Amino acid sequence: MESPQERRERRRREKRQVIRRVAVRMALDGGPEAATVEAISAAADISPRTFFNYFASKDEALVMEPVWQSEELMELLQARPDDEPVFQSLKAVSKELGVRKRPVWEEMQPFIELHNRHPELSAKARAIGQSKVMEQTLDIVRRQPGIKSGLHARLLVIGSFGAMISAIQESLDTGEPVEELLDEAFTLLEHGL
Structure with a gap:
């Protein structure tokens, strides 16, 4: 059962997503310039003052939050066996995250479309948190046995994220089970494509 604080936090997250x-939707229909704080607030049935309780600016409302939370990723990586090869750890974590995050990616399609139409928004999105997740993941991977260099660690992490994202996108496009596509993606990666 939710505590009052958990319920407030959930409602806050839900309201933030609605806004x-x-x-x-407004930016897709009329361009980012049409999505003013006043217009967004009116369409979301809130005051502009309330808007600023959820977002610091309209730009913040137009970028998707990072799909992966660094805490979740770090917890999964650190829970892997110490003697497990890094590639296998990244594969297991990516598979678990891929299954968990596929529904989130489905909800992100309007953001992806908006960012494809207006690439300037993508730079802002990356600045909001993806680099933090990447750096924390690299920090853990660099310290694992068998890692030959910083470049080796970076390629493993980027390859794993790429395999996971590709499998999720393919699942969204084709309807194939994400679990099977994740297996195929990591097999391809492991065998040098």
Whole structure:
């Protein structure tokens, strides 16, 4: 059962998502310039003052939050056996995250479309948190046995994230089970494509 604080936090997250969806839909329909704080607020049935309780700016409302939370990723990586090869650890973590995050990616399609139309928004999105997740993941991977260099660690992490994202996108496009596509993606990666 949710505590009052958990319920407030959940409701806050839900309201934030409603406002964000309204902002993205408005920007898709009329361009980012049409998505003013006032217009977003009116469409979301809130005041501009309330808008600023959830977002610091309209730009923040137009970028998707990072799909992976660094805490979740770090917890999964650190739970892997110490003697497990790094590639196998990244494969297991990526598979678990891929299954968990596929529904989130489905909800992100309007953001992806918006960012494809307006690439300037993508730079802002990357600055919001993906680099933090990448750096924390690299920090853990660099310290694992068998890692030959910083480049080796970086290629493993980027390859794993790429395999996971590709499998999720393919699942969304084709309807194939993400678990099977994740297995195929990592097999391809492991065998040098």
